[in-house]
Amino acid sequence: MQDYKQKSKQSFDLQAETYDHDKNGLHARNQYQAILEKVKDFPLGKVLDVGCGTGVLLEQLLKVYGGSANQFFGLDLSKKMLEIADSRLAEKVTLVQGDAETLPFADCTFDTILCCDSFHHYPNPQQAIIEFCRVIKTNGRLLISDYWKPSPIRQIMNLFLPYSNDGDVKIYSQKEIMAFLETVHFDVTCYEHTNSSSYIVIAKKGF
Ligand SMILES: C[S@@+](CC[C@H](N)C(=O)[O-])C[C@H]1O[C@@H](n2cnc3c(N)ncnc32)[C@H](O)[C@@H]1O
Numbered sequence: 001m002q003d004y005k006q007k008s009k010q011s012f013d014l015q016a017e018t019y020d021h022d023k024n025g026l027h028a029r030n031q032y033q034a035i036l037e038k039v040k041d042f043p044l045g046k047v048l049d050v051g052c053g054t055g056v057l058l059e060q061l062l063k064v065y066g067g068s069a070n071q072f073f074g075l076d077l078s079k080k081m082l083e084i085a086d087s088r089l090a091e092k093v094t095l096v097q098g099d100a101e102t103l104p105f106a107d108c109t110f111d112t113i114l115c116c117d118s119f120h121h122y123p124n125p126q127q128a129i130i131e132f133c134r135v136i137k138t139n140g141r142l143l144i145s146d147y148w149k150p151s152p153i154r155q156i157m158n159l160f161l162p163y164s165n166d167g168d169v170k171i172y173s174q175k176e177i178m179a180f181l182e183t184v185h186f187d188v189t190c191y192e193h194t195n196s197s198s199y200i201v202i203a204k205k206g207f
Helices: 002-015 023-029 032-039 056-065 079-092 125-135 153-163 174-183
Strands: 046-050 071-076 094-097 110-116 136-147 186-195 198-205
Touching (some): 002 079, 023 056, 032 110, 032 136, 046 056, 046 125, 056 071, 056 079, 071 079, 110 125, 125 136, 125 174, 125 186, 174 186, 174 198
Parallel strands (some): 046 110, 071 094, 110 136
Antiparallel strands (some): 136 198, 186 198
């Protein structure tokens, strides 16, 4: 378990300086337009970006939704990714180094949680979802966007993924994602393949 997190931390610390311009960040960058489109319908409020990396998604959200009604937070394991995020966002966003599986926030803190291209790094994804559910308010929205591939490519990739240097764990099927969310009473309102290698899932926390 810790081995995956150690690998993620080391790898993203190393990639941080170049992540925004090279292929490492490309898959995530290709998701931002679809994410920004989806959150148009959200009452954003207090927003946490889990695995925020260098903060580009937060920067784009700030440009459009940076009014006084919304507050933005970013959390990441990698200190170096957060340093880049800090230089980009200055004091407009609260940045915290931490782990998605043990979020350092009180219960019912956020109206919105976003997680872009980070979920497949979590060795205990169900625990991350439990934490998302704990820190989000009732009726709050969770949006996860991540890698996806159809079967059998996904299963083949999953055989090799644990050996990656980036701490990749697994690419999930729609069924697996739904099961994680439904275990903690998130109501899924949308599941979509936004391109041939990505999905977005949106869920609302019920009572
Ligand atoms: C592919 S990058 C995506 C970064 C960013 N969301 C983006 O849109 O570019 C994955 C990020 O997840 C972070 N990460 C990996 N495991 C994590 C964990 N357990 N808790 C928090 N962040 C984690 C990595 O440090 C890295 O910054």
